[in-house]
Amino acid sequence: RKEVEQDPGPFNVPEGATVAFNCTYSNSASQSFFWYRQDCRKEPKLLMSVYSSGNEDGRFTAQLNRASQYISLLIRDSKLSDSATYLCVVNGGGKFQFGAGTQVVVTP
Amino acid sequence: NAGVTQTPKFQVLKTGQSMTLQCAQDMNHEYMSWYRQDPGMGLRLIHYSVGAGITDQGEVPNGYNVSRSTTEDFPLRLLSAAPSQTSVYFCASSDGQVSQAFFGQGTRLTVV
Numbered sequence: 001r002k003e004v005e006q007d008p009g010p011f012n013v014p015e016g017a018t019v020a021f022n023c024t025y026s027n028s029a030s031q032s033f034f035w036y037r038q039d040c041r042k043e044p045k046l047l048m049s050v051y052s053s054g055n056e057d058g059r060f061t062a063q064l065n066r067a068s069q070y071i072s073l074l075i076r077d078s079k080l081s082d083s084a085t086y087l088c089v090v091n092g093g094g095k096f097q098f099g100a101g102t103q104v105v106v107t108p
Numbered sequence: 109n110a111g112v113t114q115t116p117k118f119q120v121l122k123t124g125q126s127m128t129l130q131c132a133q134d135m136n137h138e139y140m141s142w143y144r145q146d147p148g149m150g151l152r153l154i155h156y157s158v159g160a161g162i163t164d165q166g167e168v169p170n171g172y173n174v175s176r177s178t179t180e181d182f183p184l185r186l187l188s189a190a191p192s193q194t195s196v197y198f199c200a201s202s203d204g205q206v207s208q209a210f211f212g213q214g215t216r217l218t219v220v
Contacts (some may be wrong), residue, residue, distance in 0.1 A: 004150075008148070031206045032206040032207070033210075034208055041145065041196055041211050041214075042210055042213070042214065043198060043211035043212060043214050044151070044198070044209075045211070046208050049208065052151075066164070078162075080115075087150070087151070091202075091206060091207070091208075094138075094139040094156070094158055094202060094204070095139045095141070095153065095156060096141065096153070096200065096202070096209050097153075097167070098143070098151040098152075099150055100148065100149060100150035101150055
């Protein structure tokens with residue numbers, strides 16, 4: 001079993017719509033959690049950290065459920081520029097584990 | 109701000125050749141790591157380091173060596189390149205166990 005699992009998608013989303021997706025992780029000792037964005041296999045870039053209390057950054061909302069070991073990302077009012085692969089990342093003692101990514105395609 | 113710098117950006121090798129992928133960071137981060145990314149597989153950890161002089165294996169270490177003689181540099185050596193090592197390689201650094209990772213721009217390696 002992979003340490004971090006994500007639905008690969010693609011999620012085809014009309015512009016302006018809301019999309020949400022999750023990932024699950026297996027290491028209960030994981031210490032920090034992130035969503036990264038990756039475009040066309042360029043280097044991943046941090047989208048946002050994920051906190052237990054949930055956090056929001058503009059149109060993006062992230063949630064962490066430690067008991068169930070899953071992390072979610074919600075994108076509101078999707079823009080064409082949101083088309084990308086979103087990577088769920090878990091940091092356990094300095095070792096980062098990556099999900100395979102969820103592809104989001106926003107259509108006009 | 110240089111951040112994490114990887115060289116080269118592109119490389120073509122013949123089977124059996126050796127080479128070193130360079131990675132340098134200027135953020136004084138203790139943690140550095142190498143990943144490879146293959147289509148549909150996500151990023152897989154090759155080797156990592158928690159400080160100068162300390163390295164450890166990741167998920168897919170075979171065929172690769174690393175060393176960490178300074179905080180800034182973490183080169184990845186391919187000992188005898190094989191077509192299975194065709195991939196995109198990313199170096200990353202981080203300043204702690206709960207911090208985000210910063211990535212280099214990647215090296216696209218093709219082994220023929």
